[in-house]
Amino acid sequence: MKVLTKFMAIGLLGAAALTAQAQTPAAAPAAAAAAATPAATPTPAQIRLWASACMTCHGTLGRAQPGMESLAGMNREDMTRKMINFKTGRAPATIMHHIARGYSDEQIAAISGYFAALPR
Numbered sequence: 001m002k003v004l005t006k007f008m009a010i011g012l013l014g015a016a017a018l019t020a021q022a023q024t025p026a027a028a029p030a031a032a033a034a035a036a037t038p039a040a041t042p043t044p045a046q047i048r049l050w051a052s053a054c055m056t057c058h059g060t061l062g063r064a065q066p067g068m069e070s071l072a073g074m075n076r077e078d079m080t081r082k083m084i085n086f087k088t089g090r091a092p093a094t095i096m097h098h099i100a101r102g103y104s105d106e107q108i109a110a111i112s113g114y115f116a117a118l119p120r
C-alpha cells in the first residue's frame, strides 16, 4: 500500500511537470520565428552538425568505406549541384532524393563547403 502511494505521488509529480512545460508560451513563438528565418550566416558549429548527419553513410569526416562515395575534398560546386539535382529529382537516387529535400539550398551550399575543405 505504501509503495502504491509512492508510485501515485510520482505519477502526479510527472503530470505536474508536463503541465508546467506546456505553460511556457513565451519560448514557443521565439523558437518558431528562429526556425522560420534561419540565420543568414550559420555558425561553424551549425554547419558541422548538419554535415555530421551525412557521415553515417559517407564516412567519418567524409572519408567513406569502399563502395560509398567519399565527400571529403569533393568540389564544392559539384557537390552543391549534385545535391540540388537529388532534391529536384533530376538525378536518380535510392535515398539521396529524400535526404536532400531535408535541407535548404543555403544549407546544402554550407554543407558542401564544409566537406570541400576536408582532406581526402
Ligand code: HEC
Pocket (backbone or CB within 6 Å): 050, 051, 053, 054, 055, 056, 057, 058, 069, 071, 079, 082, 083, 092, 093, 094, 095, 096, 097, 099, 111
Ligand atoms: C543513409 C545513407 C546516406 C546518408 C545519411 C547520406 N547519403 Fe549521400 N548518398 C547515399 C547513397 C546511397 C548515394 C548514392 C545515390 C543514391 O542511391 O541515393 C549517395 C550519394 C551522394 C552524393 C553523390 C556522390 C557522387 O559523386 O555521385 C552526394 C554529393 C551525397 N550523397 C551527399 C550527401 C550529403 C551532403 C549528406 C548529408 C546531408 C548525405 N549524402 C547523407 C547515402 C547516404
